[in-house]
Amino acid sequence: MENTGALSIRNAGKIYDPEGIHVVAVDDVSLEIEAGEFFVLVGPSGCGKTTLLNVIAGFDQLTSGAINMDGTPLASPGKRLRPGPDRTVVFQQGALFPWKSVLWNITCGPVKQGRISVEAAKKQAREFLARVGLHGIEDQYPEALSGGQKRRVEIIRALMNDPTILLLDEPFRALDALTKSVVQEHLLELYDFSPKTVFFITHDLEEAIFLGDRVAIMTTRPGSIKKVVRVDIPRPRDHRILTSSRFLKLKAELGEAIHDEAQKAFEAGERELA
Secondary structure (H helix, E strand, O other): OOOOOOEEEEEEEEEEOOOOOOEEEEEEEEEEEOOOOEEEEEOOOOOOHHHHHHHHHOOOOOOEEEEEEOOEEEEOOOOOOOOOOOEEEEOOOOOOOOOOOHHHHHHHHHHHOOOOOHHHHHHHHHHHHHHOOOOOOOOOOHHHOOHHHHHHHHHHHHHHOOOOEEEEEOOOOOOOHHHHHHHHHHHHHHHHHOOOEEEEEEOOHHHHHHHOOEEEEEOOOOEOEEEEEEOOOOOOOOHHHHHOHHHHHHHHHHHHHHHHHHHHHHHHHHHHHO
């Protein structure tokens, strides 16, 4: 079956309060993301990463330019906002229903959409859970789970909705380093098992290279694309690649670009506070 989920971002721009302060969040961003690609966007805080993700998700509008998915318009100036199940977002803060079980949280979406029967949804949910080391937790409630377990449940819930594009907004930011490394590997296992176009944003360069097919560096505000690099490290991957010569070379290449932007963001912040 042919992959879907190709994203075409052309000259995308976003200005907040165009009649007043004129804060340029995103400036003339153009990217072509292939169907089934794991694409990672890296940049300093406030560079417009989340703004771009929110526009793709249908939560915000563009001021200029256009975004298409598989040739169908998603966003352009004045276009009505249209979030949809074809673009599922996993946020930093998480969004599990604490008063419902893990199994209910995972299966509710596809069952209520009428996409799948209750029993089929439960079977698929248990298969996903087992693949990421969470067999047997389906009857627990979110408050009983660790941060890493919650992240895996949230990603499984997103995949259960069978989106065309999976949008992840720094989902592992609050995790400690050891937990993050485990959850990253589980995310790649889910990606290999159920390939989707993934648009992943982070400020963590190692995470970006470990996960991505391509990594784009975004400039400090106004956010534009400074550099895009293909990660030519074979899949499947595990954390042993972090010490490989190719990984270290990519990290050095991208690290210089991101360091320059982080320095600019820091200096801009100091001027704004002065």
